[in-house]
Amino acid sequence: MNIVVNPANTQAAVKSGLADKLKSVLADLRDEYVQPHSTPWIIGFSGGKDSTLLAQLVFEMLLALPPRLRTRRVHVVANDTLVESPVIASHLQSVLDRIAGSIDALRLPVTVAKTVPDIDHTFWVNLIGRGYPSPSRMFRWCTDRMKIIPTTEYIQNQVDKSGQAILLLGVRRAESSQRARSVERYENGERLNAHNSLKNCFVYKPIVELTTEEVWQTLLQSSPPWGGTHRELVTMYRNAGAGECPLVTDKSEAPSCGTSSSRFGCWTCTVVEKDKSAESFIESGYGDLEPLLEFRDWLKEIREDGSMRMATRRNGKLNFVGDGRLIPGPFTLDARRQILDKLVAMQVEVSLALISDEEIAAIKRIWAEDLSNLSA
């Protein structure tokens, strides 16, 4: 691989106001990195523009340090819900591969990792196995299981090994008013803030003051230290006409997951009314995503169909709300079978791996248990 090593890459490429801002981000990163302790850094990496720029700046800072000072480990950690939009999943994987393939040649103390939900927590095992209705704003059971828990486990492991960990996030104040409120709520005027829920984990937001324009300007005028270009990233945003689903590591960040402000999410996401990013991808030529979009729409539709839902919840109880309305329970076993058959048929049609054999085995185990409970 032809790797371009140019620590001054980013600074040189941009106008002076922004260059000053980036210089100060790099100085801040360096100052934090050379602190006299070995607490590892964990970069929350989604493959979107903000975390890509963050990883690039961290790499540039490390490359500017003499190798003997590159002593603290930096983890680049992405989360894969296993139902990521295929275009985004493939972009993320190719960037992770590039990063992983570059670290030896660059002599960087970097570990690349991808976290996935436990088999019992995947989208399909819950939706098709347990019959959970496709997620909605009122019952969004997925974010915790598919994003927060896997990432938290990774961070917790590092905290257990090293006593502490520093989580670097590419969040920015200018991203949205909601994000600005969240940034303000947790900041204490210090560089590092205690993580909302993870003990001994500190959050560091090095690019919090950059604007969206500055992020794009920097990316467009530089190339990543791990090789390649940012062209695919730019094209992906252009085709999706959307924002990104950030790496979610705690519940306070979760509201942005599955909303219109954050649309690089799961292809199965039924929290939003319409999957605008999938629609834009299809318009831009990704015709093979069309069956997936139709399937998502169908999952959303059947959630409202009482005949496909059980009357009782999984605990066998009826669920009435304040005004006496009965809230239906999970999908019936028939409906679950129908969803699985349709998904497996589509998987063949589009030649994409959409559900694993392991998930199908877990689903069938749950069905067998449910059947025996029903007949008991």
Ligand code: SF4
């Ligand atoms: S993008 Fe949607 S389906 Fe995926 S975790 Fe977020 S809310 Fe759930």
